Amino acid sequence: MSIKAFIDQVKGFVRAENIITDEALCFALSTDASVYRLIPKVVIFIETLDEVKAILLSANNYKVPITFRAAGTSLSGQAVSDSVLVVLKNGHWREFDLNISKESVCAGVGWVAGDVNKQLAPFGYEIGPDPASIDSCKIGGIVANNSSGMCCGVAKNTYHTMQSIKFTLANRTEVDTASKASVSR
Numbered sequence: 001m002s003i004k005a006f007i008d009q010v011k012g013f014v015r016a017e018n019i020i021t022d023e024a025l026c027f028a029l030s031t032d033a034s035v036y037r038l039i040p041k042v043v044i045f046i047e048t049l050d051e052v053k054a055i056l057l058s059a060n061n062y063k064v065p066i067t068f069r070a071a072g073t074s075l076s077g078q079a080v081s082d083s084v085l086v087v088l089k090n091g092h093w094r095e096f097d098l099n100i101s102k103e104s105v106c107a108g109v110g111w112v113a114g115d116v117n118k119q120l121a122p123f124g125y126e127i128g129p130d131p132a133s134i135d136s137c138k139i140g141g142i143v144a145n146n147s148s149g150m151c152c153g154v155a156k157n158t159y160h161t162m163q164s165i166k167f168t169l170a171n172r173t174e175v176d177t178a179s180k181a182s183v184s185r
Contacts, residue, residue, distance in 0.1 A: 003041045006062040006084070010044060013054045018045040018089065029085065032069070033133070036077035040067075040085040047092045053172040055086060060170065070109060070138035073131075074145065088140060098123075104163060109140030128152055128161030 010019060020026060020043040030039045046052055059066045067081035070088050074080075093110025100123055107116045107127075114135035117126045129142050130149030141147070143165065148157040164178035176182040 001063045001065075003062075003064060003083070006058055006064045007042050009058045009062070010042075010055060014044055014046070014051055018047070020044070026085075029087070030080060032072040032074040032077065032079035034075050034077040034080070036080050038077075038080045038082040040081045041083055043085045043087060045087050045089040047089045049168065049174075052086075052168055056168070056170055056172055059084065068140075068144070070141035070144070071112070071133075071136055073133035073137040073141060078145065079141070088138065093140070107139050109138060109143070111139045113137055113139060113142055128156030129158050130156075 007019065007021060020029065021041075023039075026040050026043055029043045030037060044055065046055065055066065058064070065081070065083040066086050067079065067084070068086050068088075069079040072079045072087075088110050090110070093108045095106065095108035096111065096116075096119065097106040098119065099105070103125070105116065105120060105125075105127070112135065113127060113129070113131070116139065117134070120126050129147040130151045131137055131142065131147045132149065134149070137147070142158055143162065146158045148154060154160065164176070166174065166176045166178075168174050173185075174182070
């Protein structure tokens with residue numbers, strides 16, 4: 001495992017201001033809403049899918065563990081790392097497509113869940129999961145954790161209310177579960 005070589009390679013495709021190696025800043029960015037404290041060696045704010053793919057390839061090449069994080073509202077410590085913490089940069093990852101006739105919404109992983117509900121409210125809809133942190137957690141964290149909530153129970157948790165998902169595997173393969181061709185590939 002070579003964190004230094006990994007960071008040097010990442011500097012080739014992620015903007016310098018999005019790569020945090022300063023120990024004090026890494027310490028400041030190391031917590032989520034849990035009681036766990038792991039201090040990452042580097043924090044990388046990502047803006048694009050191409051950056052995700054390149055980070056996955058670099059991490060695999062250098063055998064460097066990475067942890068992805070959305071808003072960091074986790075109570076169980078899954079948004080902390082003592083290696084590489086990859087964080088969704090605010091203002092990005094906010095694709096949005098509302099289809100009232102199909103009673104569906106496609107929201108990017110960077111959307112705060114409460115903001116999605118504000119977009120749906122005029123139509124009498126809301127997303128299924130209702131975690132206590134709904135006004136600060138992001139769709140990416142909700143999906144990654146199969147979030148539920150006090151009012152939705154298991155019937156409206158993430159996995160039961162999600163029609164499809166687009167994701168990227170560690171080998172950089174993109175999968176879209178709404179596409180039969182993508183799934184069969």
